[in-house]
Amino acid sequence: MKIAIIGFGAAAIGFIEKIKDSEHEIHVFEKSKDIYSSSISGIRADGKLFVSKEMGGDIEVDIELQEKLVEYYISKTSDRKFERGSSFTNHEFYNKFYAKGFQPILSEFFHLGTDQLKQILYTIYKDFKTYKNIHFHFNADIEGVTMLTGKVLLNNKKAFDKVVIAVGRSGHKLIQTIINEFPEAVTDNTKVDMGVRFELPNHIVEELNEEMYEFKVKYKSKTGYMVRTFCNNPSGFVVTENYGDFATVNGHSKLKTKSTNTNFAILTTVKLTHPFDDPIGYGSHIAKLSNLLAGKRKVILQTYKNFKSSKRTKNLYRVEPTLERESYILGDINLAFPRRIAESIIDFVENLNSVIPGVANDDNLLYAPEIKFYSNKLSNDKFEDLKFIGDCSGGTRSIIYATAHGWLMAEDIIKNVL
Template sequence: MKKKYDVAIVGAGPAGIFTALELTKKNDKLSILIIDKGRQIDKRACPARKTGICVNCDPCSIVNGWSGAGAYSDGKLSLGTEVGGNVKDYIGEEKTAELIKYADQIYLEFGAQKIVYGQNDKRVDEIMYEASKHNIQLIPCPVRHLGTEKAFDVLGGMYKRLTNHTKTEFRELTTVLEIICEQDKAVGLMLQTKGKEPERVMADYIVIAPGREGAQWLTQQARNLGIKTKNNAVDIGVRVEVPNSIMDHLTKDLYEAKFVYYSDTFENKVRTFCMNPGGVVSEEHYDGHIAVVNGHSYADEKLKTKNTNFAMLVSTTFTEPFDEPIKYGKYIAHLANMLTGGGIMVQRLGDLLKGRRTDYSRLGKSTTIPTLKSAVPGDLSFALPHRHLMSIIEALRAMDKVAPGLYSKNTLLYGCEIKFYSSQIHVNNNFETPIRNLYTIGDGAGITRGLMQASVTGIVVARDIIKKLRV
C-alpha cells in the first residue's frame, strides 16, 4: 500500500463510495484510499441470513464492510428532499433535488430497478387525507426499492468499477486511530489493520464517512480536534411486525408509508421508518456486542414473506447538560440484551398491554408468525423507558384507524431499534470542517439518514475537492 494519496476516505458506505465515484469521474488519475473496519463486499457474509441465528461475527457483516449497512439493507432510495436527511439545510432544496436525481441515475446505471413507488398522486392524496382525520401526518416521498439482494449487486458493481478501472484502493479490516493534522490542516491518518502494526498514511484530502456504526467514534474524533458538535434527536423504539394484509393497501402504492404522530401523553414525535412489505426482521450488532433490531425485504417475489415489518421510533432531543445521546441509546439496547442473554426481544402487543411477559407458549399462539426466529420472548417494559413505550402504544392505537388490525393483540414488537446518528458535526456548505481539507459526511456525521442523501453528500464533497485541485 502507498504511503501518500490524493484522497483518503474513511468508511465504505454510500457516502464514501459516491465520493470516490464522483472524484474518479472527474479525474481518473487521482489516487484514492478507502478504509473500512469491515470486509470487501464479496467476503461479507452473515450466517444468520441462512440459519436465523446470530453468531456475533467480529466485525458484524451486516453493518461493516464495503457499502456499509446498505449492502444488507432493504435498499430504499428516497427520491424526495424531505426524507433521509438534512442535506437541503446545507445546499438548499433545489440543489438537493438536482443531486438526488443525479445520484439516482448512477444507481440506475449500476442496475437499480426502474420502478418507483409513491408516484400515484391521487392515491397518495387519499391516504394523506384519511391519515389527517386521526392527527397523523403522511410524509409523501417517491421510493425506488432495490431489494436486499439487488442492493448487494448494485453496490458490488461500484466496487468493481472503482477497484478495477481507477487508482482506487480498498483497505479492509482497518480502523483509524487518529486523524493527523498540522497547523489546522488535515494531512493524514494513523491506521490499525487487523493483525498488523499501526501505520501512518498521508493524504491531501481526508473524507470521514463512517456511517451510523461509527457515529460515536466520529464524535470523539471531533472532540479531540476541537470541532463543535450538536446533538440531534435520539431515535429509540421497536420494530413492528404484522401480516401483509394489514399494510398492503398502503404499501402497494407507497411501498413505504412514512407516518408521523405526536403522542397524546408526552407529545413526543413518533415516526414510522424502514417499512418492508413481505420482509424479514433481522438482527445487527454494534461495537461487536450490542444487538439491535432492523428489517429488510427482497425484490424477488419468491423470497417475500407473509409479513410486513417497520420501525416505530420515538424522537427525543436532549439539552444541556446531557451530551451523550449515542451512549444513552446504546445503554437502552444493552438493557434489552441483558434480559435476553444477548439477543433481540419480541413481545406481543396484547401481552404488553396486559402488563405481562410474552413467553414461548404465548408467542406460539400468535397468528403473526415471527420472521426473526432467534428473537427471545420477553417484556419490553423492562428495557424501554415509560415515555417511549407509552408514545409507541398511543401511536399504534392512532394508526390502527389508517391500517385496521395494527393495534392487535398479535402484533409483534421487537426491541430495541435505535438509530445511532445523534451528533451533528459542524461543517460548512461543502461539508468541510473548520480543519482545512477535512470533510465529514453521511449518517455518522448526523447529516443524513438514508442511502440517497448520504450518496449526495459524497458528490458534494468530491466536487469541492476537484474544484480545489484545479485552482
C-alpha cells in the same frame, strides 16, 4: 492538491465522480481487502434509491441532484433493470393519514436489488480505475488522523493536503478516535430513536401494502415526542440484531420465502438537552435492561393488550411470531422502557388504528427493543483540511443523500481551489 478519501462507500462514490476530471490527486483508503468484500451497507445489500426532500438526511439536496444520482447508479446496471414505486403520491391515502394528525412522508423509490449491486459497484470502481489521478488502497484500515499546519497525516505516516472522511456507520471507531482528540468537531449528539418492532397479520394492512412499497409516517404524540414508522416489511420476518454486548430487533423481507405477517418499526425520537451528551449510552442501557429481563441475547415479546396494561404476556392468541422461538421471551416491555416512550407508542398505535382498523388489536405483537442510533453531527467548518461526508458526518442516512454529500463536497473543493 493531494486528497485522501477514507472509505469507499456511497459518499466516496459521489465525491470521486464529481472530482475525477479535475487535476487533484485522489487516494482512496478502504479497510476491506478488495472491492467485493467491503462492509455491508445499502450499496451492497438491497439498493433502494429514494428521492425525497423529507427523508434520507438533514443536509440540503435538491431533487434535481437526487434524480441525477439515481440515474447515475441506474446507468451502471447492465440492462437498466430496476423496480419503481412511490409513497403517498395517492391523494386519497395522503389525506386519510393527514386528517388524523399524521405527517405522511412523500418519496419516489428505485429498487436495484442486492443481486445487481456487486456488478454496479464493480463497474463504478472500474471506471474510476481508468483515471490516472485516482489511486485505490485496499486493506487500509485508517485508525487515526494527525493535523499539522497545512497537512494531515494518516495513521501517523502518509501526509495529505486534505483528508475527507467517508467511513459510514461501520467506521465509528475511527470517528470516536477523532472525536476524542478533537471534541470541538461535534456539533450535536443528543438524539436516539427508541421503540419496538410491531407485527400484525398481512390482511390488516393489505390495502396499504398494495398501494405503496414503504409506508412512512411521522406523528407528534400527546407526550410531545415525535413517533415514526420505519422499515415496513410486508410478508416479512422479525430478526434480532447483535451489537456485541446487547441484542435488538429488526425486520426484513425475503424475495422467495414469505410469511403471513407484516412488520414495521415504531420509533420515538428522544432528544435530550444539556448536560446530556451520550445518546448511545442511553440507548444501550435500555437495550441491556431489556436483554437482562429476557435472557442473554434475547428480546422481549408482548401482545399489544398486555403492553397497554403493563402485564407480562403469558400466552399468544392469533398472531404467530415470525421471530424464531429461541430469540425471545414473553414478558413486559414496560419494565425496561421509560413511561414516556411507552405512552408515545400507545398513542401512535391507537391513532393509527383510526386510519387502519385492526392495528390496535389486542393480540398484535410488539418486540423490544428496536433502537436506531444517530451518528454525532460533525462540523465541516471547524477544520480547513479535514472534512466529513456521508453517514459518519451525522448528516445523511441513505445512499442518495450520502452520494450527494460527497458530490457537493467535491464541488466545494473544486470551486475553492480553482
